[in-house]
Amino acid sequence: QSELTQPPSASGTPGQRVTISCSGSSSNIGSNTVNWYQQFPGTAPKLLIYKINQRPSGVPDRFSGSKSGTSASLAISGLQSEDEADYYCVTWQDGLNGYYVFGPGTKVTVL
Amino acid sequence: QVQLQQWGAGLLKASETLSLTCAVYGGPFSGYYWSWIRQPPGKGLEWIGEIDINTNKNYNPSLKSRVTISVDTSKNQISLKLSSVTAADTAMYYCARQMAAAAFDYWGLGTLVTVSS
Numbered sequence: 001q002s003e004l005t006q007p008p009s010a011s012g013t014p015g016q017r018v019t020i021s022c023s024g025s026s027s028n029i030g031s032n033t034v035n036w037y038q039q040f041p042g043t044a045p046k047l048l049i050y051k052i053n054q055r056p057s058g059v060p061d062r063f064s065g066s067k068s069g070t071s072a073s074l075a076i077s078g079l080q081s082e083d084e085a086d087y088y089c090v091t092w093q094d095g096l097n098g099y100y101v102f103g104p105g106t107k108v109t110v111l
Numbered sequence: 112q113v114q115l116q117q118w119g120a121g122l123l124k125a126s127e128t129l130s131l132t133c134a135v136y137g138g139p140f141s142g143y144y145w146s147w148i149r150q151p152p153g154k155g156l157e158w159i160g161e162i163d164i165n166t167n168k169n170y171n172p173s174l175k176s177r178v179t180i181s182v183d184t185s186k187n188q189i190s191l192k193l194s195s196v197t198a199a200d201t202a203m204y205y206c207a208r209q210m211a212a213a214a215f216d217y218w219g220l221g222t223l224v225t226v227s228s
Contacts (some may be wrong), residue, residue: 002155032212033211033212033213034213035212035213035214037156037215044205044207044218044219044220044221045156045205045215045218046218047214047215047216050210050211050213050214051211051212051214056216088155088156090156090158090213091213092212092213095172097169097170097172097175098169099158099169099170099171099172100146100158100161100171100213101158102155102156102157102158103155104155105155105156
């Protein structure tokens with residue numbers, strides 16, 4: 001049971017905009033940065049967004065991130081068939097023994 | 112190009128100790144935290160812990176009592192040991208470089224560890 005909540009699935013047709021939410025609390029998202037990963041079956045996750053809204057080199061600008069209060073979002077604009085994958089958010093969980101916590105993941109399907 | 116090569120036993124019996132090693136090639140070893148992350152089949156990601164070259168470490172509290180992460184700076188390697196494994200520890204285990212907080216930019220290919228009872 002993750003401290004973060006993501007919808008299990010999201011979908012859209014090619015060209016549409018899809019948004020994935022990641023909800024947490026004041027002790028994780030509310031006080032820390034959020035990153036997003038994309039994962040295809042059988043492969044390691046790929047860093048998609050870091051520090052809330054920064055894209056690593058090579059990540060298309062149709063991927064964008066944002067944060068407001070205790071929630072963060074990943075938006076995919078101009079959805080493409082190759083975007084069909086699992087998406088995970090991650091942040092730091094505050095505490096005496098803090099740790100990184102991943103969201104449960106969202107499966108994006110391109111219809 | 113940074114590459115992380117990992118290896119270790121893929122089949123264990125319950126109560127044994129999982130042992131994995133990750134070697135870093137093609138890039139600096141110092142200046143980063145290096146993490147282990149796992150993913151049970153069909154499930155999500157779980158952060159296990161991290162270490163830097165000065166042996167500063169952080170562990171996931173849920174695994175802390177059974178986990179040891181170590182570093183060998185002479186070989187640019189990190190290692191993971193997880194004791195008293197059970198079937199619940201069956202997962203793909205990844206090592207990863209952390210370029211910023213929770214920003215894992217380079218990953219190993221993963222090692223599937225299966226625990227049989």
